[in-house]
Amino acid sequence: MNAMMRRAVIGTAAVSMALSMAACGSAGGDKKADKPTAGSTTSKNIGLLLPENSSSIRYESFDKPLFTAKVSALCSDCKVLYNNAQGNTATQKQQFDALISQGVKVIVLDPQDANATKSWVEEAAKKGVKVVAYDRFAAGPVAAYVSFDNEKVGELQGQALVDALGDKAKDANVVMINGAETDPNAGLFKKGAHSVLDSKVKKVVYEQSGEWDPKTAGQKMGAAITQLGKKGFQAVYSANDGMAAAIITALKGAGIKDVPVGGQDAASDAIQRILSGDQAYTIYKAYKPEAEAAAEIAVNLLQGKDVKSVATDTADSDTAKGVPSMLLPAKVVTKDNVKDTVIADGLYKVSDICTAAYAKACADAGIS
Incomplete structure (x- = not known):
């Protein structure tokens, strides 16, 4: 599939308007969100359900505020009703049901367990509620999908590991700590990485799921060391940064x-x-661009407009074919291009990265 991306620079996100549903407040919802009042109107409300906040900071730090700010810019009287499942599928189901019971007609869903959502999305569709799969392809008849070209992401990961090994790659044994098997993206990352590693390194000698959980990933790495010995592998593939920290x-x-x-x-x-x-x-x-594309699609659905002006590609899941989609490219970041990627794009300020402990490392990389 051709990946498409609208060039954008991270700006200051507007203050997020959030809501914690009474039905799931005790099951891990956003405790800072405002609770709805009985009989409140929901015709201009858009649901945003994100999966967790333990293995990646992105959802709370970027996705939520960026999505909310874009919705506000497109529809000044719309509200984003937000909740985070905190890694619990049952909690997310409660949050999803609560949104429907309150009359929300568009839900942007990043599923904690994509395979579990088929019946949710089907029931929502029967009630006229449109679901946008965000970042992960939720099972069921979703109205649109916004994510990255995730198999390509895996290829980038695999090639970056090969590049890091340099001349040693062809003789290297590799440990792989993959993402959760309930996440379809994890399978695509794994597939893409294998497509590179299997032909460019000696062998993948140990492969396990880290479940997107740093503690689990650290335990699996410990087991690999015990099984293989300290010299039994020359590189480690980690599906995300949270697990990489524990592995290191x-x-x-x-x-x-x-x-x-x-x-x-x-x-x-x-x-x-x-x-x-x-x-x-x-x-x-x-x-x-991912969060803003999802916001634009959600507002279009709420207003009865065609989403294909934004979702210009299509994608297939196991349960839905030809879903209007926006698929974005990704980039490898190494020491050589930190300045030209995450800092140049405004994802982080120099002061965010170059704290006292990293001042010399930043200077050595030409970051000041």
């Missing part, structure tokens, strides 16, 4: 040095680890 800690704890570890999400601490030499690379996915 496990490697250091075992006294293992000079083993490149990659990640994904361009988390600020990952950028710092890249500058200090602890992490080889990350994958930068520009959240602003």
Whole structure:
């Protein structure tokens, strides 16, 4: 599929308007959100449900405020009713049902467990509620899908690990710590990474799911060290930065040095680890165009407009074919291009990255 991206620079996001549904407030909802009043109108409300906030900071720091700001710019009297599942599928189901019960007609859903959503989306469709799959392809008859070309992301990860190994790649054994098996994106990352690694390294000698959980990833890395020995592998593929942090800690704890570890999400601490030499690379996915495309599609659906002016591509899931989609490209970030990517695009300010502990590393990379 051809990836498409509207060039944008991260700006200051407007203050997010959020709502914690009474039906799920005790099950992990956003405790800071305002509760609805009985009988309140919901005709201009758009639901936003994000999956977790433990393994990646992106959802709370970028996706939520960027999405909310764009909705506000497009529809001044619209509200975003937001909740985060905090890694719990049952919680997200309660949040989803609560939005429908309050009359919300458009829900932007990043599923905690994409396979679990088929019946949710089907029931929503029967009630005239349109669901936009965000970042992950939710199962069921979704109205649109906004994400990245995720198989290509995996290819970028695999090639970046090969590049980090350099001349040692052809003789290298690799450990792979993948994302959660309930996440269709994790499968695409894995597929893309294997398409590169299987022909360019000696062998993938250990492969497990880290479940998008840093603690689990650290445990799996410990098991790999025990099984393979300290010299039994030469590189580690980590599906995201949160798990990469735990993997790097496990490697250091075992006294293992000079083993490149990659990640994904361009988390600020990952950028710092890249500058200090602890992490080889990350994958930068520009959240602003993704969040803004989802917001524009959601407002169009709410207003009865065609979404194909934004969702100019199509994509297939296991349960839906030809879904109008916006698929965005991604970039590899290494020490050599931190300045020209996440800083140039305004994802982070220099002061966010170049704290006292990383001042020398920033200077060495030409960042000031």
